[in-house]
Amino acid sequence: xxxxxxxxxxxxxxxxxxxxxxxxxxxxxxxxxxxxxxxxxxxxxxxxxxxxxxxxxxxxxxxxxxxxxxxxxxxxxxxxx
Amino acid sequence: xxxxxxxxxxxxxxxxxxxxxxxxxxxxxxxxxxxxxxxxxxxxxxxxxxxxxxxxxxxxxxxxxxxxxxxxxxxxxxxxxxxxxxxxxxxxxxxxxxxxxxxxxxxxxxxxxxxxxxxxxxxxxxxxxxxxxxxxxxxxxxxxxxxxxxxxxxxxxxxxxxxxxxxxxxxxxxxxxxxxxxxxxxxxxxxxxxxxxxxxxxxxxxxxxxxxxxxxxxxxxxxxxxxxxxxxxxxxxxxxxxxxxxxxxxxxxxxxxxxxxxxxxxxxxxxxxxxxxxxxxxxxxxxxxxxxxxxxxxxxxxxxxxxxxxxxxxxxxxxxxxxxxxxxxxxxxxxxxxxxxxxxxxxxxxxxxxxxxxxxxxxxxxxxxxxxxxxxxxxxxxxxxxxxxxxxxxxxxxxxxxxxxxxxxxxxxxxxxxxxxxxxxxxxxxxxxxxxxxxxxxxxxxxxxxxxxxxxxxxx
Numbered sequence: 001x002x003x004x005x006x007x008x009x010x011x012x013x014x015x016x017x018x019x020x021x022x023x024x025x026x027x028x029x030x031x032x033x034x035x036x037x038x039x040x041x042x043x044x045x046x047x048x049x050x051x052x053x054x055x056x057x058x059x060x061x062x063x064x065x066x067x068x069x070x071x072x073x074x075x076x077x078x079x080x081x
Numbered sequence: 082x083x084x085x086x087x088x089x090x091x092x093x094x095x096x097x098x099x100x101x102x103x104x105x106x107x108x109x110x111x112x113x114x115x116x117x118x119x120x121x122x123x124x125x126x127x128x129x130x131x132x133x134x135x136x137x138x139x140x141x142x143x144x145x146x147x148x149x150x151x152x153x154x155x156x157x158x159x160x161x162x163x164x165x166x167x168x169x170x171x172x173x174x175x176x177x178x179x180x181x182x183x184x185x186x187x188x189x190x191x192x193x194x195x196x197x198x199x200x201x202x203x204x205x206x207x208x209x210x211x212x213x214x215x216x217x218x219x220x221x222x223x224x225x226x227x228x229x230x231x232x233x234x235x236x237x238x239x240x241x242x243x244x245x246x247x248x249x250x251x252x253x254x255x256x257x258x259x260x261x262x263x264x265x266x267x268x269x270x271x272x273x274x275x276x277x278x279x280x281x282x283x284x285x286x287x288x289x290x291x292x293x294x295x296x297x298x299x300x301x302x303x304x305x306x307x308x309x310x311x312x313x314x315x316x317x318x319x320x321x322x323x324x325x326x327x328x329x330x331x332x333x334x335x336x337x338x339x340x341x342x343x344x345x346x347x348x349x350x351x352x353x354x355x356x357x358x359x360x361x362x363x364x365x366x367x368x369x370x371x372x373x374x375x376x377x378x379x380x381x382x383x384x385x386x387x388x389x390x391x392x393x394x395x396x397x398x399x400x401x402x403x404x405x406x407x408x409x410x411x412x413x414x415x416x417x418x419x420x421x422x423x424x425x426x427x428x429x430x431x432x433x434x435x436x437x438x439x440x441x442x443x444x445x446x447x448x449x450x451x452x453x454x455x456x457x458x459x460x461x462x463x464x465x466x467x468x469x470x471x472x473x474x475x476x477x478x479x480x481x482x483x484x485x486x487x488x489x490x491x492x493x494x495x496x497x498x499x500x501x502x503x504x505x506x507x508x509x510x511x512x513x514x515x516x517x518x519x520x521x522x523x524x525x526x527x528x529x530x531x532x533x534x535x536x537x538x539x540x541x
Binding site for chain 1: 449450477479480481482485487507511516517521522
């Protein structure tokens with residue numbers, strides 16, 4: 001599965017578990033308007049670390065954190081590349 | 082020279098005299114009816130009088146013999162736990178002002194301790210010429226694992242250690258004890274003392290002995306009273322040999338006893354009184370709960386008729402009792418008691434209605450984005466699932482919230498590790514717990530590490 005698909009499916013799963021309603025996912029959707037709260041993001045990041053072996057939030061040394069869904073995907077694609 | 086104010090351990094033993102009493106481990110027996118005429122310390126016994134003795138005998142039987150002989154003879158006994166690391170020994174001996182050591186005669190005297198007397202301990206007991214006269218009010222020093230650095234040393238007396246033990250009426254039924262604990266720690270020492278002060282025998286688990294073998298021996302020894310941690314008891318519950326014993330009394334202590342374990346034990350041993358006890362090395366035996374429910378009645382708070390007082394300060398249980406330790410050893414040791422004489426246990430309590438529930442250690446709390454989670458509270462919910470044998474909840478570092486709740490789960494034998502099972506466990510947690518307390522990550526593991534003391538190993 002591509003990183004993009006992995007991330008999208010994990011977002012949907014976490015939202016379902018946490019009973020959150022997701023906004024329509026698009027690359028330019030701001031993360032904080034996606035419907036996920038910080039606990040959801042924390043869980044998402046942990047799950048993605050298990051799935052991809054990477055935690056770009058911790059690895060990113062002073063790098064800018066992603067703001068949108070597209071940036072989040074790029075963030076993971078970048079460390080995986 | 083101080084005169085003992087109360088009976089020595091040998092006096093207690095003789096008061097419960099009876100032929101055939103013994104302490105048994107796998108393949109070895111220490112008879113309890115010979116101590117007036119026999120010794121494990123041989124010619125060294127007299128030289129230990131009035132000394133501060135580091136007791137690091139070879140095993141539990143040697144330890145038992147030496148304790149019976151040294152109480153009233155030594156000024157101080159420092160009871161070393163079996164896993165005391167050699168690197169801590171020098172500090173222990175120094176802080177305890179030790180001038181003697183008792184060691185296993187089959188090994189070399191311990192290195193790195195500078196003492197006047199090194200006394201080898203040997204079993205079986207050998208005859209001695211005359212019954213000893215005991216002149217000292219011996220201090221008993223127990224070790225507790227500090228979170229870092231050298232162990233903390235806690236000063237008790239035989240009186241504080243036996244404060245919770247009622248003397249048997251002569252016509253009372255015989256009690257044969259067994260324990261999963263090692264008698265070189267507070268929990269096991271309590272059982273050793275109960276056995277010595279009673280009229281029956283004691284069955285101890287040997288190092289490395291399987292739960293099966295221990296249960297079979299305990300059954301053959303007609304054990305009536307048996308104690309262990311909830312983690313020990315979960316091992317029993319999944320063991321085919323569990324029905325080899327038919328106890329009158331089952332005691333859980335040392336960890337939070339959850340409802341699932343209490344219910345399962347009551348079902349397994351319908352004849353037994355299943356009780357969970359609260360005790361710590363520092364605070365002593367606090368209380369016992371035998372109504373079959375987890376937690377303890379809120380009516381225990383305040384001063385009890387037996388002189389034990391409980392209070393909750395900042396969520397943590399504090400105990401004032403004549404069974405509590407007297408102080409810590411060491412020049413720069415912290416105070417053991419607060420100004421009102423209470424010992425702060427660091428065990429966190431939540432009062433729900435008329436019941437007080439243990440929700441974990443003050444230090445063990447997981448902080449999820451500023452919201453606190455007690456691992457034991459989550460474990461109790463996970464353990465209610467019928468497919469779950471045991472669980473360990475811990476923090477997983479997280480760049481978003483600092484930490485997340487993660488759960489390692491051991492399933493019952495024969496239960497399939499299905500993804501749907503994880504979902505069920507998470508759903509059960511979500512229905513009972515705040516969202517940040519629900520495990521974000523559930524992992525099935527074959528077993529959980531248990532410390533030498535029989536508790537779930539919690540790292541950091």
